[in-house]
Amino acid sequence: MTPEQEVEFCEYVEARRGALLRTAFLMCGDWHRAEDAVQTSLVKLYSAWTRTRRDSAEAYTRRIIANSLIDESRRGWFRRERSFAEPPGPTAGEHTHDDRLTAVAALARLPPRQRATLVLRFWEDLSVEESARILRCSVGTVKSQTARGLQTLRALYENADFTGQGAPS
Amino acid sequence: MNPDEIRRLFTSALADPEPVHRAGTDAIVAAGRRSVRRRRTAIAGSSGLAVLAAAAMVLAAPVVLSGEDRPPVGQAGPEPPAETTEDGEELPYEPCPGPTEEMTSEQLETSAMYEAALDEAVTEIGGSLGALCVEGQTDYDGFHYDPDFGGYRYHEIAVFPDSGGDADLTVEVRDPVEGPLEERMEQIAECGEAADCTWNHGSEAGALLETEGDRRVVVDEDENPEGDPIPFSGVLLGLADGTVVRVETGGGEYGLEPLEVTHEELAGIAAAIAGGEESPTREHDEGYLIPEDGELIEAFTQAVVATVPEAEIAEGEPTGFAPAADDHYGNDGTELAYLEVDVGGEAVTFFLQKTPIEAPGDGGATRTAAEHYARCTLAADCEFTELDGSTALTHRTYGGGQTELTSIEHRAADGWAIGAGVVGGTADPPVGFEALDEIVHQIR
Numbered sequence: 001m002t003p004e005q006e007v008e009f010c011e012y013v014e015a016r017r018g019a020l021l022r023t024a025f026l027m028c029g030d031w032h033r034a035e036d037a038v039q040t041s042l043v044k045l046y047s048a049w050t051r052t053r054r055d056s057a058e059a060y061t062r063r064i065i066a067n068s069l070i071d072e073s074r075r076g077w078f079r080r081e082r083s084f085a086e087p088p089g090p091t092a093g094e095h096t097h098d099d100r101l102t103a104v105a106a107l108a109r110l111p112p113r114q115r116a117t118l119v120l121r122f123w124e125d126l127s128v129e130e131s132a133r134i135l136r137c138s139v140g141t142v143k144s145q146t147a148r149g150l151q152t153l154r155a156l157y158e159n160a161d162f163t164g165q166g167a168p169s
Numbered sequence: 170m171n172p173d174e175i176r177r178l179f180t181s182a183l184a185d186p187e188p189v190h191r192a193g194t195d196a197i198v199a200a201g202r203r204s205v206r207r208r209r210t211a212i213a214g215s216s217g218l219a220v221l222a223a224a225a226m227v228l229a230a231p232v233v234l235s236g237e238d239r240p241p242v243g244q245a246g247p248e249p250p251a252e253t254t255e256d257g258e259e260l261p262y263e264p265c266p267g268p269t270e271e272m273t274s275e276q277l278e279t280s281a282m283y284e285a286a287l288d289e290a291v292t293e294i295g296g297s298l299g300a301l302c303v304e305g306q307t308d309y310d311g312f313h314y315d316p317d318f319g320g321y322r323y324h325e326i327a328v329f330p331d332s333g334g335d336a337d338l339t340v341e342v343r344d345p346v347e348g349p350l351e352e353r354m355e356q357i358a359e360c361g362e363a364a365d366c367t368w369n370h371g372s373e374a375g376a377l378l379e380t381e382g383d384r385r386v387v388v389d390e391d392e393n394p395e396g397d398p399i400p401f402s403g404v405l406l407g408l409a410d411g412t413v414v415r416v417e418t419g420g421g422e423y424g425l426e427p428l429e430v431t432h433e434e435l436a437g438i439a440a441a442i443a444g445g446e447e448s449p450t451r452e453h454d455e456g457y458l459i460p461e462d463g464e465l466i467e468a469f470t471q472a473v474v475a476t477v478p479e480a481e482i483a484e485g486e487p488t489g490f491a492p493a494a495d496d497h498y499g500n501d502g503t504e505l506a507y508l509e510v511d512v513g514g515e516a517v518t519f520f521l522q523k524t525p526i527e528a529p530g531d532g533g534a535t536r537t538a539a540e541h542y543a544r545c546t547l548a549a550d551c552e553f554t555e556l557d558g559s560t561a562l563t564h565r566t567y568g569g570g571q572t573e574l575t576s577i578e579h580r581a582a583d584g585w586a587i588g589a590g591v592v593g594g595t596a597d598p599p600v601g602f603e604a605l606d607e608i609v610h611q612i613r
Contacts, residue, residue: 001500003541006198013194021187026179031188039192039200046201048297103181122175153178154170 001050009049012057013042020061026119028069029108037065063134066120070112070135106156113137114149121146195546199496272314276321280312283321283442287312287340290441294434296327298338312340319344320413327418336430337419339403342442345411354378354405354413364403369432374440376407379432384419404432406439414439462490465612466506469521469589472611473508476604481511490523497547497567499524499586512600517593521612522575524586534561539579542586562609564602565590572597576605578613587612 001009017038024034041064045057107115113135120131121142132142170178192200272280288298312323320343327338346353351368354376360366364380371377383398403417416439418430466487473480487508498505499522508519524542536553539561545551549568555561559582567573575590589608591598 003538006541007537009201010194010198013197017190017194018187021190022183026182029182035188035191039197042197043200046198049201099181100184103178103184106178107182118175119179122172123179150170150175153175157170 001046005050009046012045016058016061017042020065023062023119023124024065024069026107026123027066027112027116029104033069037068040068041065059130059134062120062124066116066134070116106153109156110149110152114145114152117142117145118149118153202496202500276314280314280321283312283323283340283342286441286444287323287438290438291327291338293437294430296336298325298327312342319346339415339417339419340438340442341413341415343413343415350407350411350413351376351378354407357413357415358403358405364401369404369436372406372436372440374406374436374443375409377436377439378405378407379436380404380417402430402432402435404435404439406436406443408443412443414443416442462506465523465587466490466521468612469506469519469608470508472589472608473510473519475611476607477510477512477600479513480517483509483511487521493522497544498522499542499544499588512593515593515595515599517591517598517600519608520575520590520592522577522588522590524577524588526579526581526584526586534559534579534581536561538581539563539577539586542579543575543577543588562606564605574598574602574605576602576609578609 020038020041021031021034024037025031028034028037038061041061044064045061048060049057110118116135117131120126120134121128126134128139128142128146132139135142137145284298291298311325312321314321318341320341323338323340325338327336343357355366355378358364358366358378358380360378360380363384364382367379369377369379379402381400381402383400385395385398399419401417401419403415406414406416408414416435418435466489470482470487474482488506490504490506493499493503493505502525504523506521508521510517510519526538526542534555534557536555539553540546540551540563543551543563543565545563545565547567548565550564550566552564553561554563556578559580561579561581563577563579565575565577565588571592573590573592575588577586577588579586587609589605589612591600591605593599
């Protein structure tokens, strides 16, 4: 990697790392796991940087983050290793303590793939096709996962009591 | 629940302040370099001579500590399990462990050789390997030998930057077995069951069987227990000794635009792997004008003696070149040779470092380029001097328990940087940059 390419890489990391971390957190609910996934994706991106188009770097890192988090949860590793978050601290803006706990608990109830699909579609604002490419599944699967995820959340909000369930999934 | 409500839900979930990053950008870059270096070391390690040279250097290299926490310089051998940077920063974890504990040294070398050939062949068709180790058949990053399977296996993602696509890439090198080769190949390919098969009789590399079809891949057992049909295409190459090389790629963009890797391209990959033993090592990419090691070390020794008249060189010195085990000397390709010297009763270590410039001419001899290759970001101090349009001189100082000085000439046009360094004495070395500059000058 030339000096210029390494500088570009560092600039990319500085610029995008925060957003990638938030996306990863929404997918898994644990800041430590989110950071591990982001770091892993960026280390792999470094190796591929000289052969990666800048405009495809984002999709590349998202793909690694999403699939590593989904794979971990399917293997059960995440379930064993997860660390339960500290009690939430001061809230920001209009969001209350209860809002956050409720949101985290609701997301924790979603299966990992549904959750990742919703994050890509509605947090990252990606199209169905782009989401399918990142999740390495068909367009039809993204559509059905989206519908099922929305349905699950709707049912949770209508019927469930989230008290004390603000744990990552 | 509608999309806007979902977005509000996400925003609420993120209401807590983000934690401070455990690893900074520098740590990520360091881990990336380690990853690249490990791959290159594995590739270089496929040469028996390279392995022997590295092993020899473990015995020959002196241990010099120039900082309390700095690892010994010049130690070759396996990559240390570095969990932190020199600054104590946590390095990113790596989820794809190498298969070092489960293979013999011969199998490791063969795996590295296959990977080098595969890397080269995939690069030739516009791809890039190793984006992600895949859940399922292997947990390894790279080739590994599976005795139960009876051969070497590889299953990762290949990324094709130009098209923005990727593909599951499966490669197998199966050991020879008794029996008709072509019949065995058809059984492996599951011809007539999972795959449509066609014999290609035009291959000079061996018996070539082309396959294509769909495999059902279950992504989510709850959502779709029967899975999605995933198109694949592949080739099996049967060699005269009975070895079978299988290369198969599945559509990475399932249901979207199947990645088009032709059978001819797949056959090229299989042939490259089959002929991997003849593949050149890529320790230094072609085009770099690196002087012969022996000449360089001889010139270095003579220059030290001429510049430091009171220097007495120990018997058996100097050592040969060995890869730098520490990032602070230079990039992945940096190598060092050492010269143990007695100067006025003090034990001093001189070292010669050579660093290939990945893109000769790129960046010229600017401060940015010279300081990049000299790793000035890790140094206590660096002084830059431009000598001419393509040559620069950098004085690099590392502090800590012992001061380490290096004079590095950055030769952009030649494609390499060479440095003469010194560490030793009670605290500061008995010679300074003026002498080191002279040593570098004489080498030139």
